[in-house]
Amino acid sequence: MSREPVKPIEMNRLRIRARWFQITGILIVFQFLLGGLVSNNVINPLYHIVLGFVVLAIVLATMVVAIFSKPSLRSLKLGSVLLVVLLVLQVPLGFALLDSDTPLLSFVHIANAIAILLTAFVSYFVARGWEKKSVLKV
Numbered sequence: 001m002s003r004e005p006v007k008p009i010e011m012n013r014l015r016i017r018a019r020w021f022q023i024t025g026i027l028i029v030f031q032f033l034l035g036g037l038v039s040n041n042v043i044n045p046l047y048h049i050v051l052g053f054v055v056l057a058i059v060l061a062t063m064v065v066a067i068f069s070k071p072s073l074r075s076l077k078l079g080s081v082l083l084v085v086l087l088v089l090q091v092p093l094g095f096a097l098l099d100s101d102t103p104l105l106s107f108v109h110i111a112n113a114i115a116i117l118l119t120a121f122v123s124y125f126v127a128r129g130w131e132k133k134s135v136l137k138v
Contacts, residue, residue: 016069016076018131020062021124024083027055028117035113039106045098052087052094059083073130079123086116 034048063080066072093109 016062016066016072016127018124018127020058020065021079021120021127024055024058024062025117025120025124027051027058028113028120031055032113032117035110049094052091056084056087056091059087073126075126076123076130079119079126083116083119083123086112086119090116 031048031051034043034051037043038045038048059080063077063084066077066080090109090112093105093112097105097109
């Protein structure tokens with residue numbers, strides 16, 4: 001009877017999970033709520049701005065985890081990169097909107113926010129389906 005050496009468990013291995021996109025989606029919904037409150041002059045825009053940078057940091061972390069996690073799906077990598085690109089575009093749009101309140105700029109900012117939310121939700125469902133498939137295979 002041969003004995004193979006036991007491989008140590010790697011605790012520091014990154015894995016992309018649906019939870020990353022779920023947290024991002026929830027924070028983006030809060031961003032929508034805060035954006036509505038800011039546009040109606042109920043709250044200070046600083047809250048919306050701070051949460052926006054928190055969302056950007058989480059999306060950057062999600063992208064890093066999606067790119068470097070083993071195994072990972074190409075669609076999750078693309079979804080996380082698309083989220084970063086859309087958020088990087090959203091920041092100057094938001095600051096420009098603070099300086100001038102033009103309807104076109106407001107429309108572009110809201111349309112981009114909807115694209116960000118949809119990308120987060122689609123990525124969440126792709127990651128969730130992938131997790132379910134990987135659990136069934138084991």
